[in-house]
Amino acid sequence: MTKYIEKLEEIKKNYRYKKDELFKRLKVTTFAQLVIQVASLSDQTLEVTAEEIQRLEDNDSATSEADA
Numbered sequence: 574m575t576k577y578i579e580k581l582e583e584i585k586k587n588y589r590y591k592k593d594e595l596f597k598r599l600k601v602t603t604f605a606q607l608v609i610q611v612a613s614l615s616d617q618t619l620e621v622t623a624e625e626i627q628r629l630e631d632n633d634s635a636t637s638e639a640d641a
Contacts, residue, residue, distance in 0.1 A: 599607075
């Protein structure tokens, strides 16, 4: 009975964590902030990639005009 009570007290103390979980739990607001940050970084990456593609296309068209 004492082991059971000790186990219950430990569960109450660490109610956010379970023994087999790999990661800590997040609050919903923390998760939302993380998603927003990742989305903004991916948008920035896409913008840079689009600019690089445009530059490459411009260089290719300039090279083909020079060859002609």
